[in-house]
Amino acid sequence: MLTVDQLRIEMGDFSLTGDLKIAPGARVAVLGPSGAGKSTLLAAIAGFQPLNAGRILWNDTAMPNDPAARPISMVFQDNNLFPHLTVAQNVGLGLRPNLRLSTDDHAYVAQALTRVGLEGMGDRKPAQLSGGQIARVALARVLLRDRPVLLLDEPFGALGPALKSEMLELVRTLLDETGATLLMVSHDPQDARVLCDQVVLVADGQALAPVATEEMFANPPEVMREYLGG
Numbered sequence: 001m002l003t004v005d006q007l008r009i010e011m012g013d014f015s016l017t018g019d020l021k022i023a024p025g026a027r028v029a030v031l032g033p034s035g036a037g038k039s040t041l042l043a044a045i046a047g048f049q050p051l052n053a054g055r056i057l058w059n060d061t062a063m064p065n066d067p068a069a070r071p072i073s074m075v076f077q078d079n080n081l082f083p084h085l086t087v088a089q090n091v092g093l094g095l096r097p098n099l100r101l102s103t104d105d106h107a108y109v110a111q112a113l114t115r116v117g118l119e120g121m122g123d124r125k126p127a128q129l130s131g132g133q134i135a136r137v138a139l140a141r142v143l144l145r146d147r148p149v150l151l152l153d154e155p156f157g158a159l160g161p162a163l164k165s166e167m168l169e170l171v172r173t174l175l176d177e178t179g180a181t182l183l184m185v186s187h188d189p190q191d192a193r194v195l196c197d198q199v200v201l202v203a204d205g206q207a208l209a210p211v212a213t214e215e216m217f218a219n220p221p222e223v224m225r226e227y228l229g230g
């Protein structure tokens with residue numbers, strides 16, 4: 001269980017509060033207007049954003065301060081790859097942040113690359129990959145990190161619709177295999193319908209408790225109606 005307990009964040013004029021629980025294995029879309037605080041919520045859960053009040057807990061225990069020690073892997077919009085490292089090294093960072101990979105580690109990296117459809121591409125640099133392939137590298141790293149919570153901050157926003165739906169399918173397959181809990185920020189409410197069983201709405205300075213995706217779309221609250229453009 002992921003718990004956002006009495007969270008409060010203040011940055012200048014902006015403030016965000018939240019008090020919610022995410023069940024293990026849930027697939028949650030984080031939706032809301034631009035600037036509402038979706039990325040801030042994910043950064044707080046990941047440990048990159050200091051809190052003014054409240055706690056983030058995993059299985060009823062407060063998470064460590066160090067983001068690397070949290071039971072979390074996160075993919076950002078730019079897929080956070082290092083341009084000077086090869087694909088295999090970028091993925092290997094998920095296992096060993098110092099990149100001292102054993103023979104077994106190299107084999108795990110190769111397996112993860114195969115798993116996301118990038119067999120044999122380990123020696124390339126990110127600049128030699130397409131946008132979809134870069135997103136796959138980020139997911140291969142997530143696979144190797146093998147953490148119970150996956151945070152995706154609009155990682156496929158730059159991809160065209162066909163490629164994006166391919167990536168959402170790959171995420172679904174990986175979640176089926178790992179049972180990880182997903183929180184995914186998206187600007188496209190359709191992503192929620194495709195992949196997520198619940199929606200956390202972030203609006204008016206608040207991250208609301210998760211609601212079933214079906215219910216959210218059948219009976220959207222006003223801010224969601226504005227956001228859906230209807």
Ligand SMILES: Nc1ncnc2c1ncn2[C@@H]1O[C@H](COP(=O)(O)OP(=O)(O)OP(=O)(O)O)[C@@H](O)[C@H]1O
Pocket residue numbers: 011012013014032033034035036037038039040041202
């Ligand atoms: N360092 C900062 N100081 C003050 N305000 C900040 C700072 N960083 C971000 N903000 C504000 O915090 C708010 C939340 O930003 P955040 O990126 O979390 O929103 P978002 O919902 O993810 O937006 P988008 O959908 O546009 O990506 C924004 O209004 C932003 O201007």
